[in-house]
Amino acid sequence: MLAIFRPVPPTLLLFAACCLPLTAQAQPWEKLSPPQKEALAPLSSTWNSLPEKQQTNFLAIAKHYPKLDAQQQQRLHSRMEVWSKLTPEQRQAAREKYKAFSKVPHEKREAVKKMVREQQERSAASGVQAADSDR
Amino acid sequence: MSTREQLSDFLAGIERRAYKHAMFAVRDEHVALDIVQDAMLKLAERYGDKPAEEYPMLFHRILQNTILDHFRRQKVRSFWLSLFSSYTPQHSEEEFDPLDVLEDKGNPSQPAQPDAALSQAQILAVIEKGLSHLPARQREAFLLRYWEQLDTAEAAAAMGCSEGSVKTHCSRATHTLAAMLKEKGIDLS
Amino acid sequence: MKTKINIRDIGPLLDRSTAQLDNGTLDKLRNARRTALQYQQTKQHVPVLAWLHEHGLIHTHTPGRHKSHHWGMAALLLVILFSGIIYWQQTYEHDHSEIDIAILTDDLPVDMYVD
Numbered sequence: 001m002l003a004i005f006r007p008v009p010p011t012l013l014l015f016a017a018c019c020l021p022l023t024a025q026a027q028p029w030e031k032l033s034p035p036q037k038e039a040l041a042p043l044s045s046t047w048n049s050l051p052e053k054q055q056t057n058f059l060a061i062a063k064h065y066p067k068l069d070a071q072q073q074q075r076l077h078s079r080m081e082v083w084s085k086l087t088p089e090q091r092q093a094a095r096e097k098y099k100a101f102s103k104v105p106h107e108k109r110e111a112v113k114k115m116v117r118e119q120q121e122r123s124a125a126s127g128v129q130a131a132d133s134d135r
Numbered sequence: 136m137s138t139r140e141q142l143s144d145f146l147a148g149i150e151r152r153a154y155k156h157a158m159f160a161v162r163d164e165h166v167a168l169d170i171v172q173d174a175m176l177k178l179a180e181r182y183g184d185k186p187a188e189e190y191p192m193l194f195h196r197i198l199q200n201t202i203l204d205h206f207r208r209q210k211v212r213s214f215w216l217s218l219f220s221s222y223t224p225q226h227s228e229e230e231f232d233p234l235d236v237l238e239d240k241g242n243p244s245q246p247a248q249p250d251a252a253l254s255q256a257q258i259l260a261v262i263e264k265g266l267s268h269l270p271a272r273q274r275e276a277f278l279l280r281y282w283e284q285l286d287t288a289e290a291a292a293a294m295g296c297s298e299g300s301v302k303t304h305c306s307r308a309t310h311t312l313a314a315m316l317k318e319k320g321i322d323l324s
Numbered sequence: 325m326k327t328k329i330n331i332r333d334i335g336p337l338l339d340r341s342t343a344q345l346d347n348g349t350l351d352k353l354r355n356a357r358r359t360a361l362q363y364q365q366t367k368q369h370v371p372v373l374a375w376l377h378e379h380g381l382i383h384t385h386t387p388g389r390h391k392s393h394h395w396g397m398a399a400l401l402l403v404i405l406f407s408g409i410i411y412w413q414q415t416y417e418h419d420h421s422e423i424d425i426a427i428l429t430d431d432l433p434v435d436m437y438v439d
Contacts, residue, residue, distance in 0.1 A: 060421035061428070072429035079434045083424070086438060094437035095420065097215075098427050101437075112217055113431050119210065120433075143361055150353040151342035168352050175360035183364035207435060214436055253327045259337050282335045309331065322328040 026052045027059075039065035042080040050084065058084070141187040145194075146175055152282065153198060159267045159274060160202045170205060174198040191285060195293040199275055258321060265315040269308055276304035277312070 029047040032040070039062035040047065047055070058080075065073065083091070101109065150171065157167035174197045182193050253261075266274055272294070279290040280301070287298045294301060313323040329337075427437060 057420060057424065060419055061424055064421060064425045068425075068429060075430075076425070076428045079428045082434055083428060090438055091420075091424075093439065094427060094434070095423050097437045098423060098430070112214065115217065116210075116214060116432060116436065138366055139361065139364060142364055143357070146357045146360065150357055151345055151350070152338075154345070154349065154353060155338065155342055164349065168349070168356070171353065172356035172359065175356055176363055179360040179362075179364040181365070184366045208439060211436060211439055255337065255340070258327060258329060259341055262334060262337060263341065281331055282338050284335070316329075320326060322326050324328065324330050 027055060035066065036062045040080070042077050043084060046081070046084065054084065138184060138187075142179060142183060142190070145187060145190045146178075149191075149194065150175070153194070156195075156198060156278060157202060159263070159278075160271060161205060162267060166205065170198070170201050174201045177201070191283065192289050192293045195275075195279060195283065195285075196295065199271075199294070202271075253319075253321065261316060261319045261321060262312075265312050268315065269311055273304045273308035273311065276301050277308035280305055 029037070029044055032047075036059065037044070040058055043050070043058065050058070061076075065076070068076065086094070104112075153171045153174065154167055157170040158164070161167055161170065174194065177197045178190070178194050182189070185193065266278070269277070275294055276290060279285045279293055280287070285293065287301050290301045291298045294304075309323070316323045427434060
């Protein structure tokens with residue numbers, strides 16, 4: 001690589017090289033602590049290919065993991081991969097929607113959740129969703 | 136034969152059936168056309184350089200996923216719509232419930248004369264209605280095997296499931312279809 | 325006389341139905357096909373070495389030394405500038421973890437919030 005910029009003073013190049021580690025805080029999976037690995041288990045195979053910013057976000061999520069109950073932990077795990085595959089814009093839009101939904105009165109929220117649950121059950125019964133149990 | 140010609144020939148050969156596949160699922164001409172267009176684009180963009188033998192399997196996979204995406208987006212849209220309506224979520228006229236397999240709205244069927252043989256057109260109409268009322272995976276397996284003439288392995292690849300699953304879906308579809316046809320005086324063997 | 329058909333008859337019957345599609349639909353399908361073909365991706369080999377050589381980033385001989393010097397400096401400055409921007413962005417990045425956890429552990433599945 002140095003040969004390409006042969007005319008450029010090597011010291012300048014060394015300085016540039018030193019700048020990069022400050023920003024690229026990429027952590028390979030192997031370097032994560034056991035609690036972090038447990039929290040982020042569904043991402044073990046894709047972790048190393050995630051952008052640094054996403055890794056940072058997920059590490060922040062991993063900090064909350066021990067405080068969750070078993071059901072919450074399971075939900076988190078089952079949705080983690082899907083979340084990681086969204087674009088940053090989709091994630092941001094989802095956060096906005098969630099905030100909007102939180103402001104809706106409790107009764108209406110529960111009514112909507114019930115409707116969605118019922119739709120899902122009918123969906124599962126007639127096999128519209130490609131059932132993972134098929135594979 | 137160049138890859139472009141191969142893809143062109145494949146799409147020209149399958150476009151009408153693709154439209155029918157989509158129509159059975161969504162029952163809306165406009166939506167079905169959008170879905171077919173979308174699926175063709177994805178095939179060309181993502182797999183345009185694959186060997187032509189893989190096109191059928193890839194295309195059907197893409198087609199079904201595009202249909203699923205449509206339903207998912209519809210579900211999400213109605214979810215957010217209901218949020219801003221009254222306490223009880225109301226179904227708008229345009230909202231199509233793909234899970235409405237038991238009801239037969241707006242299509243009063245003529246009682247079949249038990250003794251008269253049905254015309255080809257009548258038989259076709261009954262079959263098509265039956266197909267559109269099948270659960271999605273059953274319909275998919277059935278059409279891939281019996282219309283698209285894929286073998287079990289190819290159908291499994293298209294559906295992203297095991298060959299055993301394909302056979303199960305297929306036999307259930309045949310069973311359900313046979314029952315629906317029997318009601319209209321048609322014996323399916 | 326009951327109507328009898330075989331499973332094998334269904335395919336040809338459906339083929340009949342496709343033959344009966346109206347011209348408007350057929351036109352739209354044809355257009356869809358043409359549009360898709362325009363986007364067909366075929367693998368192309370980018371002559372990387374030739375490109376690099378053209379832009380003076382690699383040398384087989386020494387003439388044009390000044391030109392390559394400028395390219396090197398420009399690239400270097402871009403690297404420093406880019407690194408700075410990323411670093412700044414990361415420093416001022418909001419912590420979304422609380423709301424992310426809420427979404428990921430909520431009663432409703434994630435795709436309810438995703439269009």
